[in-house]
Amino acid sequence: MKTKANKLKLLVLLSAFLVASCSSSKKLKYFQDMPQVKTGTEFNMTKFEEVKIQSDDVLNIRINTVDLEASEAINNGNNVTPGIARNISTSGTNQMITGYMVAHDGTVDIPVLGNIKVAGLTMTEAIAKVRERAEEFFKGATVSMRFANFRMSVLGEVKNPGMFVIPNQRTSVLDAVAFAGDLTMFGKRNNVMLIRRDEQGKAVAVKMDLTSKEIFESPYFYLKQNDVVYVEPAKSKLLNADTASTRYLSVLISLISLGIAIWR
Structure with a gap:
């Protein structure tokens, strides 16, 4: 009889521990309300909108034209700016940011092309505007542009x-x-x-x-x-991320212990 009682105690305690563990691990899961189906789940996603260029942004601008010297002058104008952020491709190293800095008046000063206002424009709009200016000097010019300090x-x-x-x-x-x-x-x-x-x-x-x-x-x-x-x-980092589960486990074990003592 005593052996059965001990086994029952062990089973109850293990069950309580598993219940509390499951409750705690649930807090670590992402997208908990996403239906789990094998065929795939459709859900709404917010529409992506291009960000607008602002003053102090750094833009890497490259323009290719039939005039190789002019292209080189423009593309070499992407000045080197001291890196202030960590390179995500090689964690822990500094990177150098190269590009044209947008001035406080919202313009970039590009060799040959001159000052062009780009602040307040999306990247797509800015590329079109720079291409339009480049076409005044070079027929068939192509423009590529991206953020260098996003x-x-x-x-x-x-x-x-x-x-x-x-x-x-x-x-x-x-x-x-x-x-x-x-x-x-x-x-x-x-x-x-x-x-x-x-x-x-x-x-x-x-x-x-x-x-x-x-x-x-x-x-x-x-x-x-x-x-x-x-x-x-979380409020406590001593045992796990779910302090509520920890309190729940303590109360549950106390109640189980009391029940076992009475049952004896």
């Missing part, structure tokens, strides 16, 4: 916090999490803050829930220049 910062409970230069402006908050090595087990996945400065210079803070598929519909899903992503830590 950067963001990721802070808080992530594995590799820091500032990152992004090669593509189509970057989401999930990309930011990936660049930083994912959240730690102590990061609150349902409370990720995005801090952004709008065109009027006003700071805006938005909280996002990475445990819900609604994140894909957020107008803040795609990042803009100089966005800051902050992951709030």
Whole structure:
């Protein structure tokens, strides 16, 4: 009889531990409300809108023309600016930022072409405007342009916090999490803050829930220049990310112990 009672105790305690563990691990999952089906799940996603060029942005501009000397003069005008961000392709190293800096009046000064106002334009619009100016000097000129300092910062409970230069402006908050090595087990996945400065210079803070598929519909899903992503830590980092589960486990074990004592 005593052996059966001991086995029962062990079984009950293991069951309680598994219940609490499952409750805790659920907090670590992303997109918890996404249906699990083998055929695929359709869901809405916010439309990507190109970011607009701002003063102090650095643009890498390359123009190819039939005049090789002129092309070289323009393309060599991409000045080297001291790197201030970590290169995401080789973690831990500094990179040099090259390009034309947008002046405070919103213009870039390109050799041969002169001053061209690009602030307030999307990259597509800016390329068209520079190409139009280039056509005044060179027939059949081609233009390529990209951000050289599209950067963001990721802070808080992530594995590799820091500032990152992004090669593509189509970057989401999930990309930011990936660049930083994912959240730690102590990061609150349902409370990720995005801090952004709008065109009027006003700071805006938005909280996002990475445990819900609604994140894909957020107008803040795609990042803009100089966005800051902050992951709030859990209240306790001693045992696990879910302090509620820890309290629940303690209460549950106490009740089970009391029940076993009475049952004896």
